[in-house]
């Protein structure tokens with residue numbers, strides 16, 4: 001596996017808000033059994049994933065479609081019990097537990113909001129239903145209002161959520177309501193599956209700024225991300241780049257380009273770092289050539305590999321990579 005020098009072989013998630021820290025020691029793997037009519041086969045979804053994240057940090061899981069981002073996020077969020085993932089994941093040095101479950105917020109890609117409720121009603125109901133009985137009704141309602149201000153939703157607090165048949169809040173506001181639904185219980189760990197998908201780059205940036213504010217309040221934030229702009233990419237503290245279920249990079253997001261350059265992958269034209277890395281993970285042969293040691297981990301089929309070899313033998317490659 002290619003890793004940054006000095007990297008640990010484990011997945012470590014540290015978080016504030018409960019007594020011990022969370023970490024894992026052998027690489028995380030995940031395979032499923034696919035049962036056909038005549039045969040049964042095993043499919044490796046994730047292989048050798050290593051990483052760590054601390055309170056105050058936002059970790060981005062990036063990779064092409066089907067590379068395993070959602071699967072990894074779900075495993076880290078304790079949402080995959082069967083088949084049991086391989087390796088170990090620890091949270092403040094402890095394995096996943098029922099207590100930890102109450103400290104985790106998970107924002108899924110497909111939200112389940114009631115279209116006819118307003119933003120304020122949605123978050124107030126979430127507070128009334130999810131906050132402990134030890135709090136009074138007034139305290140719960142105040143918590144809902146605090147979240148509305150924290151997420152900058154005060155201007156649309158009386159607007160209906162909306163849906164297919166009812167006009168409601170904007171896409172960015174809707175995502176913030178989903179985040180609000182989870183942070184209302186003050187989780188230590190916040191997981192988000194593609195919180196910026198379908199949003200324009202300015203709105204996406206605002207969502208990531210919100211995640212930073214949450215992290216700066218001492219939370220640990222892990223999010224999958226699809227195709228970030230350069231500005232958005234540089235906002236992440238840490239990055240995991242996946243290619244076909246394998247780890248291509250784990251480390252500081254700001255150092256990813258330096259790392260790829262150190263193994264001989266450098267774009268020859270000015271490129272958004274995220275675009276470059278997704279091209280690399282995709283094995284995009286038009287604009288990028290992939291070092292031989294990475295070939296098995298990126299999403300290239302055989303015809304692409306042949307094309308890549310041809311492209312590299314001509315001088316047309318726009319990204320130079322060593323090891324070829």
Ligand SMILES: Nc1ncnc2c1ncn2[C@@H]1O[C@H](COP(=O)(O)OP(=O)(O)OP(=O)(O)O)[C@@H](O)[C@H]1O
Pocket residue numbers: 032034043045063064065066067068069070071072
């Ligand atoms: N339980 C399962 N059984 C069979 N295949 C699975 C299972 N879970 C995930 N996969 C496969 O694992 C791969 C990774 O899926 P995953 O949803 O994690 O990808 P992703 O990177 O989040 O993709 P996208 O960006 O399109 O959402 C896909 O090929 C998917 O079909």
